[in-house]
Structure formats: structure tokens, C-alpha cells
Amino acid sequence: MISLKSALAKPFARRVYNKIQKWATKPIETQEKVFQELIAQASRTKFGIDHNFKNITSHEDFIQNVPIRDYEALKPYVERVVAGEENILWKGKPIYFAKTSGTTSGSKFIPITKESMPSHVEAARNAILLYINETGKSKFVDGKMIFLQGSPILKEQNGVQLGRLSGIVAHYVPKYLQKNRLPSWKTNCIEDWETKVDAIVEETLPENMTIISGIPSWVQMYFERLQERTGKKVGEVFKNFNLFIFGGVNYEPYRAKFESLIGRQVDSIELYPASEGFFAFQDKQNGRGMLLQLNSGIFYEFIKADEFFNENPNRITIKDVEVGVNYVMIISTNAGLWAYNIGDTVQFTSLNPYRVIVSGRIKHFISAFGEHVIGKEVEQAMEEATKDTNVQISEFTVAPQINTEKELPYHEWFIEFDKEPEDISKLAEDLDQSLQNQNTYYFDLIQGKVLQPLKITKVPREGFQNYMKSVGKLGGQNKIPRLSNDRKIADAIWNMISVK
Incomplete structure (x- = not known):
């Protein structure tokens, strides 16, 4: 028997699909609108004043006034935000700092604003809804779902909440999913990873798990512990587990191992989240690449990877990208990151709509x-x-x-x-x-x-x-x-x- 929640998921998924199609079919206009809104809203910030935002009307103007920066180069502005100053990179103060471990700069404090926060939550939800719309499968919404993530415990830094992105997002789980979500708050707060995985195994064993999500290498550890504990394949332990959601790394090197641990094939959805923004998600089961989020308060620029270290590399927008070329992705966002190099390289697999794969790191x-x-x-x-x-x-x-x-x-x-x-x-x-x-x-x-x-x-x-x-x-x-x-x-x- 189909539950009410499962039945309602399908028309909701269709509505979200139609909404996405409106901007996905007008990609260049959508990005131009995002660009103009970002410049207008930040024109009175310290960064906007320093970089002549009031006179920027085109991408060419932007290139002339705003150089590419990584975290180290943006740090003087970020430090003022962390110190509690307002209107520095974005209007007002951020509502969170996502703390990440940097390779050269120690901890990074990535601002998240009230304008940028919704996209971190909605993109993952929309990925599941587009899967429902494409496949017609919605029964899994009645089962339990798990996301292997960091602790949701947040600290405070000059009036702004501070924590790992996955821990911040945990505070935004919709009420209708709260009862379905595992692990419990108490287990999620365990800092030691091995202790946490053992606790998750104990908590999930008796449950009807239908969705499991996380970075493949750490989900693999969870699966191995499940197998050690039960002597069974994961697919036997969780008979209704049929959807694996992952991000952070390419799944293909892990696929054979996962299918062996699970004992059968399961559908999967790839996500491309980062502390700096939620950039893309897989919108088709048989399509290669992830749908670039062009309507999420992020303006994208691209530089060919083999030209990136030139003195004046050519900065282009989506209208000039080509399929199969390795690009460094540069972002400007409604969290106050401007011409910001996140360090990832991407390749486009499709230009209609714009889909990408993550090809690596410019430093890797x-x-x-x-x-x-x-x-x-x-x-x-x-x-x-x-x-x-x-x-x-x-x-x-x-x-x-x-x-x-x-x-x-x-x-x-x-x-x-x-x-x-x-x-x-x-x-x-x-x-x-x-x-x-x-x-x-x-x-x-x-x-x-x-x-x-x-x-x-x-x-x-x-x-x-x-x-x-x-x-x-x-x-x-x-x-x-x-x-x-x-x-x-x-x-x-x-x-x-x-x-x-």
C-alpha cells in the first residue's frame, strides 16, 4: 500500500522539475541575471567599494576590477568578517562560518549568509526529487535515511555560528524527514570517527534503511562494519536499501567493491557540494555529469587548466565553454566570495543542459x-x-x-x-x-x-x-x-x- 507521503512526493517532484527546467533552458540569461543581482547587492560593501562595483555592468568590467583570488588572497577581508565587522564581503554579517581544513592556511572560515544557505539545503533535496520524477520510485521516502557527516555541534565566533558544513546543514532537515533521519543527534555528535561508525551500526541495524549517503570511502567503512557485525551482505541486512547518494569523490573506483559489499546493484545519485556552495547534482540516471546550478546565487567563470598559471589567463563564462576541456572553476557568490578559486577542475559533458564532472584539483x-x-x-x-x-x-x-x-x-x-x-x-x-x-x-x-x-x-x-x-x-x-x-x-x- 502506498503511503500518503510517498504519493505526495510525485506531484511535488514534478513541480520542482518544471521549476528547474525554466532556468536550465535559459542558462545564459539566468547567469546574467545572477551576475547583475550579485553586483547590485554587494555594491555598498567594503569589497564592492574597493573594487568599483558601482561601475561594473558587464563581465568584462568585472574582469578589469576583480582579480582571481584563492582563500589566502581573500583572507584579509575574511578576517574582518570573522572579527565581527559588517558589510565587508556581503551585506550585514553571515549567519554561519563553515570551518574547513586548508592545506596552506590552516583552518578556513567560509561565510554562509541567509541568502546562500537555502541552496545548500535545496539542491540535495532537488536531486532526490528529480530522481523520483525520472524513475517514478518514491516508496523509499517511507524508510529511514542516513547521511554520514560531521558533528552538528556549533560554536560561536563574534555572534556567528561556526561548524562543519555537514553539521550546519543538519540543522535544516525538513520536519517531514526528521523522523526518517539517522543517526540520532546524540550519535552524530560523537567526534571520534571509529566510535561514531560503531554507534551508527548499532542504531541502524534494526531499521528499514532505504537511502544511505556520504563520501564513498567512509560509507565503505560503515558497510564493512555492518558486514563484520552480521556476517551478511548490506543488501540482505537492509532489504529495501535501493538508493546511494554520494559526493566528494568519483564513485567509479569504488563501485565494484560497493556492489560486492551490498550484494546487488543499487541506484546512485552524485552530488557536488562544498562549503563555498552547492554547485551541481546528477539529474539523470543514465546521463553523464551533474546539472550545474545556475540559479543558486552563484556566478561561474572558467579558465582552461593548462592556461591557469599564465600571467593573464582568459576568463570565460558558460556561453564560451566547450565539452571535454579541463577548466578551473571560479565562483562569485551571495555569500561574498568574489572571483574565488575553489581549487577544483571540471569538464563539461553537455551544454544543453550544462552538465559537469569534477576532473580533479588544480593543485592535485x-x-x-x-x-x-x-x-x-x-x-x-x-x-x-x-x-x-x-x-x-x-x-x-x-x-x-x-x-x-x-x-x-x-x-x-x-x-x-x-x-x-x-x-x-x-x-x-x-x-x-x-x-x-x-x-x-x-x-x-x-x-x-x-x-x-x-x-x-x-x-x-x-x-x-x-x-x-x-x-x-x-x-x-x-x-x-x-x-x-x-x-x-x-x-x-x-x-x-x-x-x-
């Missing part, structure tokens, strides 16, 4: 010899090399090995296997061939005997978890970079392996 690449290898390429190589095999990967990362005495340098792949290949040298060959096929620079370096083909170093079970634990980044929204241009992570993992 390997170019020790000019090869310009990016995250998307190593993930695709892994996907191709393990396809139609029994090999299962738990986690992996890649780094250059330059300090070689009597042999050529190479890329070193640190891989934690759940199911090892019968012939590890064959896997290395397939990975290397895929990289050569994708990346002409890498191909030239291999063929020119500047680099030798890649080598695989096996990481013991739970090796990556132990590494993340050792650097205080176990669980939550933390994730292992797919590749690095130095050996900081690689050497730390090497040292852990050597001790064993």
Missing part, C-alpha cells in the same frame, strides 16, 4: 616532468584496467618517484586491494597503457625513455585509514587525494608500510 596533479596528469585520468585508467576483472580496489593514490639511482623515474601507484589481481604486472601494464592513451605528454615521456612505466606498491588492509588517522583526518568530509606532485603522502605511507 603530477607534472614532475611536464606530463600534466590529472585526477580524472588516473581514475579512468583504474576503471579501464579493472573492468571485466575480479580485481577490487579499496583505495589508491599516485605520486612521482624521482629519486632513482640506476633506473628511470616513474609514477608510483599506492593501491590497497580488496581482491588482488592474479598478475600485478599485467595490471600495471594496463594502467600505464590507459594513461598513455589519454595523455599525450605522458605517452611522449614514456616513448622517449624520460620516464619508465608506472610501478605498483601494495598497501596493507586499512593502510589508508591508518594514514588518515595519523594525520587527524579520519572520517567526515576528508578524502585521500588521487594524486600529488610531491611525495608527502607517498613517503608517509611508505614509512608506515616499512614499519610493518
